[in-house]
Amino acid sequence: MKEVFDYIDSNKDRALEALKTLVRQPSVSAKGEGLRECAELVRRMLEDLGASPKLLEAGEGINPVVVGEIKSKSNPKRTILFYNHYDVQPPEPLELWESPPFEPTVKDGKLFGRGAADDKAELVGRLKLTEAFLETCKDVPCNFKFLFEGEEEIGSIHLKDYRKKYPNAFSADSVIWEFGGIDAKERPEVTLGVKGILYVELTAKNANRDAHSSLAAFVENPAWRLVWALNSLKKGEKILIPGWYDDVRPFSKNEIELIKKWPYPEREVKKELGIKQFIGGMKGLEVKKAYVGKPTCTICGLDSGYKGPGSKTVLPKEARAKIDFRLVPDQDPNDLEKKLRAHLRKKGFSDISITYSEGERAARTSPDAPIARAAMKAASIVYERKPVVLVSSAGTGPMYLFDSPCVAIGGGYSENRAHAPNENTRIDLFVKGMKWVAETVNTFTELQK
């Protein structure tokens, strides 16, 4: 691996130039801006690598998925897949950027720009570490597959369709996920999963217009209907929908051990949020177990009636609530949506309509999987310190669409301002991240020889 690392070091400026090229190309999926152009750029980069790229399509107006593949001569029986995305978040608010979002700018050892971290740095890093293997070893440690989507920042809304149409593009022995890096204390962090999600909107309607509130004496108020319906969903921290927890997979012994060891910066989080305590005063292991494995029901938005200054005596015609349920393995969002509908019906709220907006299953890789062990071992080699292992991120991603074990590792850090103004990548970590992923792939194949 020394030659591979040396190559990565001595070609880091070229890697940075490739990253700048990608950052210069806006690819804002929320606004449909520059996606084709960016996909084409990525396709050309894969072509330069000799990875026989293709643009997969799933219908008009849907951003293409760019795939590529490099076969290994020495180890053609194993395949690693790199999942990344070439789309980015909108750059707004523009006035808070210190340099223009689509003009990559180097300052204080960092590259600034929209997508400089999430996820163009990781995407380019994977191409460049592949180049390092090909230039030094004239081979890759196992087959490499690349799958780069263009709708991650809008919830990977069509990745399911791609999976159905091109199942082969998703198959591999193991997957390396799109994000990862070091934690706030500069420890490499290996993440083994993500939570799932069910996102719905509830709407209560009654009269065909807002009415004078004096009529509240006999005209039903949809805001109250909605509040009562919401009240039936949860008591304290328990979700009351029958069968909600039926499929929750308990933690394994190994997972519990890892959760115990995982350092969660409780005090810093409370300080940053300006809160004195967590729900019910929970702390320590309880908080960490909740972070990793607690199904949640969150009212994300509530809307009804008059919200302006002063008072307005009005009886609103409708009320809406947006709700997200974070899910854990092996909960199924489709099944849970049915359970939610049945529950509201049974409680007498059949008048409240439910609009389904998003559903993704959770995914979690066993810490014993070869790719997980390889990522941990590689972290110790590249960073010369033991990694921390996060059994599952509390966020959500389309990891479940890949049936194989998956780890999230890379060159990110906690101050990279992903999704925010002044997004940046630390150039030293960009390089280290490449080495970490390269070493992981190498160790992954070694472990299975």
Ligand SMILES: [Zn+2]
């Ligand atoms: Zn993102």
